Amino acid sequence: xxxxxxxxxxxxxxxxxxxxxxxxxxxxxxxxxxxxxxxxxxxxxxxxxxxxxxxxxxxxxxxxxxxxxxxxxxxxxxxxxxxxxxxxxxxxxxxxxxxxxxxxxxxxxxxxxxxxx
Amino acid sequence: xxxxxxxxxxxxxxxxxxxxxxxxxxxxxxxxxxxxxxxxxxxxxxxxxxxxxxxxxxxxxxxxxxxxxxxxxxxxxxxxxxxxxxxxxxxxxxxxxxxxxxxxxxxxxxxxx
Numbered sequence: 001x002x003x004x005x006x007x008x009x010x011x012x013x014x015x016x017x018x019x020x021x022x023x024x025x026x027x028x029x030x031x032x033x034x035x036x037x038x039x040x041x042x043x044x045x046x047x048x049x050x051x052x053x054x055x056x057x058x059x060x061x062x063x064x065x066x067x068x069x070x071x072x073x074x075x076x077x078x079x080x081x082x083x084x085x086x087x088x089x090x091x092x093x094x095x096x097x098x099x100x101x102x103x104x105x106x107x108x109x110x111x112x113x114x115x116x117x
Numbered sequence: 118x119x120x121x122x123x124x125x126x127x128x129x130x131x132x133x134x135x136x137x138x139x140x141x142x143x144x145x146x147x148x149x150x151x152x153x154x155x156x157x158x159x160x161x162x163x164x165x166x167x168x169x170x171x172x173x174x175x176x177x178x179x180x181x182x183x184x185x186x187x188x189x190x191x192x193x194x195x196x197x198x199x200x201x202x203x204x205x206x207x208x209x210x211x212x213x214x215x216x217x218x219x220x221x222x223x224x225x226x227x228x229x230x
Contacts, residue, residue: 004160031216042123042206042220043161056217091160095216105151106218108160 002026004109006092012115018080021112025073025094031055032069033106034077035091043091049075082116089113119144121209123221131229136194138224140207143188147209150183150190151218155204164205165192168212197228 005024013019025032031050035043046065048056051072060067064083069075079086089111096105120143130136142150148169153161167174167181167190174181180193194201204225208218 033217040223042121042208042223043218044220045217048217093160105163105166106216108153108162110158110160 004092004094004107006090006109006112008112009110010113010115012117013082015084015116016081018078019082019114020076020078021090021092021114023075023077023092023109025075025092026107029094029096029107030072031095032075033093033095034067034075035093035108037089037091037111039088046077046090079114082114084116087114087116119147119209119219121207121219121221123207123224125224126222127225127227129227129229130197132197132199134197136197136201136226136228138192138205138207138226139189140191140209140221141187141189142209142219144209144211144219145188146211147188147219149210149212149216150181151208151210152179152181152192153206153208153220155206155223157203161206194226197226199228199230202226202228 007022033048034046037043046060047067049069052069067077091111092109093106122141151166154164155161165179167183178195183190204223206223207221210218
């Protein structure tokens with residue numbers, strides 16, 4: 001079974017530029033998460049999708065970050081414009097479904113390391 | 118707000134020794150507690166998890182214990198090997214609220230041969 005795919009793996013941009021990240025979850029997984037992991041810290045949830053609907057985006061800085069999950073499969077996360085403090089690894093994770101005991105088993109992709117200069 | 122505290126931040130052991138990492142959570146409604154291993158340049162990988170109706174769970178050299186009254190859970194690795202070297206994260210969540218994970222700050226484990 002293929003894992004969670006993310007691209008690009010690395011991205012370097014200047015502040016105030018825009019950037020987009022792509023995630024392809026494990027086939028059949030209804031729930032998709034985007035996490036931000038700042039160096040030396042644990043991942044922090046940015047947004048959670050159930051199929052193509054948003055479940056939780058309370059931690060997403062909506063003035064600059066946006067995310068969508070078209071057709072309930074792939075997802076993109078965009079930052080516009082980027083700030084220096086956005087430098088981090090952006091992790092995508094997926095899990096089979098919500099509301100049931102097995103649902104919290106989250107499978108992570110390799111992440112995209114973003115450097116904002 | 119919800120918070121998970123993890124200690125120690127770094128841990129160095131000799132090969133063959135045991136390693137223990139401890140976490141405390143603030144949300145008393147949390148009922149799912151996974152542990153993740155993250156190697157350099159990779160995403161976190163689930164190594165073991167425990168649910169609130171269980172006090173202890175073991176998988177070969179890895180075990181996790183949960184004390185719901187104290188809101189405390191721990192990871193135990195026995196007979197450590199150099200390939201156990203990585204950053205370990207604990208997390209807590211309520212699986213009836215969509216599975217949002219609250220992570221600890223991480224423990225960098227170094228196993229010296």
